[in-house]
Amino acid sequence: MLSGVYIEVCFWTEVARLQVLTINLTKTYPGNVTAVHPMNLKLEQGVVGLLGPNGAGKTTFMRMLATLLEPTSGTALVDGHDIRYDKPAVRAQLGYLPQDFGLYPSLSVVECLDYMGLLAGLTRGKIRRQRIDEVLERVNLTEFRKRKVGALSGGMKRRLGIAQAIIHEPRLVIFDEPTAGLDPEERIRVRNLLSELSGDRIIILSTHIVADVSSTAQTIAVMKRGKIIFNGSTAEMIEQVRGKTWQVLTDDAWLAWLRERYAVTEVQREAGGVVVRLVADAVDFAGVEPRTPSLEDAYVWIMGEGVPAATAAEEVTVGP
Amino acid sequence: MVPSGPGHRLRNFIAAGQRCQATALLEARLNLATPAPWVMGLVLAALGYLTARTQPDPSSFPIAWDLSHQVAPLAAILLLFLTASLAHRPVRYEVTEITDSKLTGSEEIILGRWMGMVVAVLVPLALEYAAAMAGQKIHAKPPVQLEVYALSFIRGLPPILFLTTLAFCLVVLTRVLVLGAGLAGLLWFALYSGRALYPSAFRIDLSQNAGLFLGLTLATLLGMLLGYQGRRRAKAAPATVALASLLVLCLTGSAVHAGWLALALPGKERVAASWKRLGNRHRRGAPVPNFAWVDTRGHRVSLATQRGRPLLMVFFQPKDGGVPAMLTRLSGLPAHFAQDELRVVGICLSEDLNGADDVSRLARTEFPVVTDWGGPSSGDFNVREPHSVLAWSLGINTTPLALLLDEDGREITRGLPLDERSWENLKLEIRRSLDGETDPTAGISGSGPDGAPEGLTPGGSTPPPTR
Numbered sequence: 001m002l003s004g005v006y007i008e009v010c011f012w013t014e015v016a017r018l019q020v021l022t023i024n025l026t027k028t029y030p031g032n033v034t035a036v037h038p039m040n041l042k043l044e045q046g047v048v049g050l051l052g053p054n055g056a057g058k059t060t061f062m063r064m065l066a067t068l069l070e071p072t073s074g075t076a077l078v079d080g081h082d083i084r085y086d087k088p089a090v091r092a093q094l095g096y097l098p099q100d101f102g103l104y105p106s107l108s109v110v111e112c113l114d115y116m117g118l119l120a121g122l123t124r125g126k127i128r129r130q131r132i133d134e135v136l137e138r139v140n141l142t143e144f145r146k147r148k149v150g151a152l153s154g155g156m157k158r159r160l161g162i163a164q165a166i167i168h169e170p171r172l173v174i175f176d177e178p179t180a181g182l183d184p185e186e187r188i189r190v191r192n193l194l195s196e197l198s199g200d201r202i203i204i205l206s207t208h209i210v211a212d213v214s215s216t217a218q219t220i221a222v223m224k225r226g227k228i229i230f231n232g233s234t235a236e237m238i239e240q241v242r243g244k245t246w247q248v249l250t251d252d253a254w255l256a257w258l259r260e261r262y263a264v265t266e267v268q269r270e271a272g273g274v275v276v277r278l279v280a281d282a283v284d285f286a287g288v289e290p291r292t293p294s295l296e297d298a299y300v301w302i303m304g305e306g307v308p309a310a311t312a313a314e315e316v317t318v319g320p
Numbered sequence: 321m322v323p324s325g326p327g328h329r330l331r332n333f334i335a336a337g338q339r340c341q342a343t344a345l346l347e348a349r350l351n352l353a354t355p356a357p358w359v360m361g362l363v364l365a366a367l368g369y370l371t372a373r374t375q376p377d378p379s380s381f382p383i384a385w386d387l388s389h390q391v392a393p394l395a396a397i398l399l400l401f402l403t404a405s406l407a408h409r410p411v412r413y414e415v416t417e418i419t420d421s422k423l424t425g426s427e428e429i430i431l432g433r434w435m436g437m438v439v440a441v442l443v444p445l446a447l448e449y450a451a452a453m454a455g456q457k458i459h460a461k462p463p464v465q466l467e468v469y470a471l472s473f474i475r476g477l478p479p480i481l482f483l484t485t486l487a488f489c490l491v492v493l494t495r496v497l498v499l500g501a502g503l504a505g506l507l508w509f510a511l512y513s514g515r516a517l518y519p520s521a522f523r524i525d526l527s528q529n530a531g532l533f534l535g536l537t538l539a540t541l542l543g544m545l546l547g548y549q550g551r552r553r554a555k556a557a558p559a560t561v562a563l564a565s566l567l568v569l570c571l572t573g574s575a576v577h578a579g580w581l582a583l584a585l586p587g588k589e590r591v592a593a594s595w596k597r598l599g600n601r602h603r604r605g606a607p608v609p610n611f612a613w614v615d616t617r618g619h620r621v622s623l624a625t626q627r628g629r630p631l632l633m634v635f636f637q638p639k640d641g642g643v644p645a646m647l648t649r650l651s652g653l654p655a656h657f658a659q660d661e662l663r664v665v666g667i668c669l670s671e672d673l674n675g676a677d678d679v680s681r682l683a684r685t686e687f688p689v690v691t692d693w694g695g696p697s698s699g700d701f702n703v704r705e706p707h708s709v710l711a712w713s714l715g716i717n718t719t720p721l722a723l724l725l726d727e728d729g730r731e732i733t734r735g736l737p738l739d740e741r742s743w744e745n746l747k748l749e750i751r752r753s754l755d756g757e758t759d760p761t762a763g764i765s766g767s768g769p770d771g772a773p774e775g776l777t778p779g780g781s782t783p784p785p786t787r
Contacts, residue, residue: 066421088423096421103415104346106353118342119422119429123335164418 018171018202019044020065024074027060035060037226038074047198049213050206051299052223058206059099061223062174065204066096078172092121095165095173099180105150109141109160112149113167120168135163139193155186162193171201178205179212191216214295222302230302237298244301245293246283249273258285263304265297340428347436351406357440360402364448367391372455377641380465381682383456385639385675387449388476395448396480397504399441403484404500406440407491427545434488434541441484449473468682475674478533483507485537489544535574542567607729611710613690616680621665621688628727629661630754634738635711636668636720638675646720646738647683654687656747660754667692669711669719724753
């Protein structure tokens with residue numbers, strides 16, 4: 001009897017915690033181009049960084065989760081709701097910010113949020129207005145509430161995009177490249193905002209910029225050619241390259257040589273030559289020194305497995 | 321656990337309505353904030369004003385008839401461009417990505433956008449009608465009849481709505497603006513070059529197919545929702561099945577309506593047989609062959625059932641000047657000639673079924689009004705190739721024209737005066753004709769079967785101008 005109660009308590013605890021589960025989720029475009037290979041993934045509360053180069057299938061994956069794209073096969077469950085057959089229930093818990101998005105330029109910030117809030121299910125005007133005030137405060141746009149959307153800067157538009165995604169307090173928030181095209185200052189601001197948002201919700205943050213997730217994500221999934229090639233915590237990811245990160249001072253002639261053989265993650269020019277940071281099991285080079293690994297090193301290392309490391313490194317934009 | 325049950329469904333439905341309304345208002349506002357609808361409105365207003373200014377008869381009915389028949393095709397083409405350009409706004413495609421991820425269904429957004437487009441179409445049309453009414457008020461004495469203009473507006477709207485919806489849907493689905501232009505070009509060809517080639521049920525320059533066009537409009541919208549949603553919805557999803565079923569139902573209904581309309585066109589399907597039976601034109605002195613129609617009230621009217629009593633047949637076209645007033649006056653004739661049991665039947669020589677309907681409603685006629693049309697080709701009434709079998713048979717070559725038959729169905733006289741000034745004269749001439757007196761002044765018009773000269777004006781009156 002007691003064990004029955006325990007099981008029930010565990011069950012309800014499990015239900016209350018949001019979970020996204022993909023079951024053989026696949027997308028194949030016409031022409032037999034498979035953007036997402038059968039994917040089995042379990043996402044839990046917190047910020048999940050989805051890393052991968054352009055064309056890895058991140059956007060396709062997220063559009064399927066956002067119920068904007070029909071999977072070719074398999075499915076995903078958002079809090080137990082099937083994305084194929086229970087779209088309203090999924091959308092009720094979803095906030096989505098696409099990579100390229102437009103908002104009506106002739107509307108003011110408040111009008112835009114009012115409309116988006118209504119579409120998101122906030123039908124009561126009073127509650128909607130209250131939420132608009134809250135999210136504007138949160139994204140630091142309160143003083144621009146009357147400004148036309150068309151007159152906002154790129155960073156402000158992005159923050160407005162975040163505001164519309166969270167206006168109805170969704171439990172699953174998907175941000176596709178939220179920092180793309182922003183200046184460093186605005187990028188940091190957006191990053192901080194994303195960190196503040198995490199709580200009892202899942203935030204999927206897709207990016208090809210490692211620095212975006214290093215400060216915000218608790219979990220990282222790395223996608224490559226439609227497949228998840230790594231899924232774990234930030235520490236676990238860094239652990240992959242512990243003892244494999246090196247630095248060496250050399251010159252331009254040797255730099256080319258190093259690029260051909262190792263995954264070079266950073267090149268810095270200094271007065272005495274070129275400081276090269278690289279990841280490898282072992283480096284056969286005079287003057288090489290071990291270094292503390294970073295997330296960028298781990299990413300380059302993971303991406304380079306099975307393909308020439310140099311190619312993988314070129315596909316990644318590291319740092320802001 | 322998602323709540324369910326009738327109460328929840330009702331709340332969802334109300335919320336969906338709110339979202340749809342909000343989208344419609346937003347879209348209407350955005351559309352009207354662009355110069356396109358207003359520029360188009362100015363163009364259509366100019367057309368409306370010119371229609372009123374150049375119409376020989378300055379009363380409301382012919383001007384309004386011109387607007388819904390002559391100007392409407394051009395308006396449809398212009399508005400088709402307008403809707404295509406409004407639908408093709410890249411910013412909307414980008415917004416779509418966000419709005420589609422919201423709780424709202426895409427159907428609500430699309431319907432809202434469509435409604436916003438309809439508002440943008442209605443504004444130029446309203447300006448056109450307002451300018452026509454202003455033109456009539458400025459340049460003519462007859463009072464502006466709002467009811468007449470409203471009727472014309474309602475008659476002309478369904479085909480315009482269908483064409484603009486089609487353009488809107490094509491552009492929204494494909495995001496290719498040129499499709500709107502292509503459709504406009506096709507429409508131009510269909511209206512001005514291929515009129516004789518397409519079946520009468522699709523005679524889009526006419527306003528008689530409101531039901532059909534509304535059905536097609538709905539089918540187009542449903543088709544777009546299916547196409548739009550098809551890309552992101554499981555094929556067997558209940559909403560997809562419901563949409564597809566509705567579309568099939570709508571298309572079936574429209575097809576049945578079109579078939580019924582084609583059969584209902586008076587004489588159309590029987591025209592070959594009628595012409596064969598007639599062989600040649602009716603010979604004066606012989607009883608007029610029996611013809612049967614369904615009048616504007618839905619009653620069957622046949623010439624055979626009118627035998628035994630004198631019958632005044634009044635041929636007219638809706639666009640003839642002063643027709644409503646003329647029919648109103650003629651309603652008093654049966655009472656005036658009650659002893660002779662005179663009957664009157666109005667015969668509208670127009671392929672526009674609504675023409676007879678509108679004019680008899682406006683005139684509040686108390687006698688049957690029928691449409692006698694069914695020639696093999698389309699177009700306006702032509703004396704050399706009349707589309708009315710009866711008019712052809714009897715050699716009617718101008719309208720309005722009255723023809724009096726005796727109890728045996730033989731023609732006594734034709735060309736009786738019908739204008740307002742000759743009202744007493746008309747009664748006098750009918751009296752004389754019924755009494756068997758011959759009026760030497762009564763004119764004979766038309767290339768009648770007895771070889772009468774063609775093109776004479778009906779005697780004893782100055783007919784209102786006809787075009």
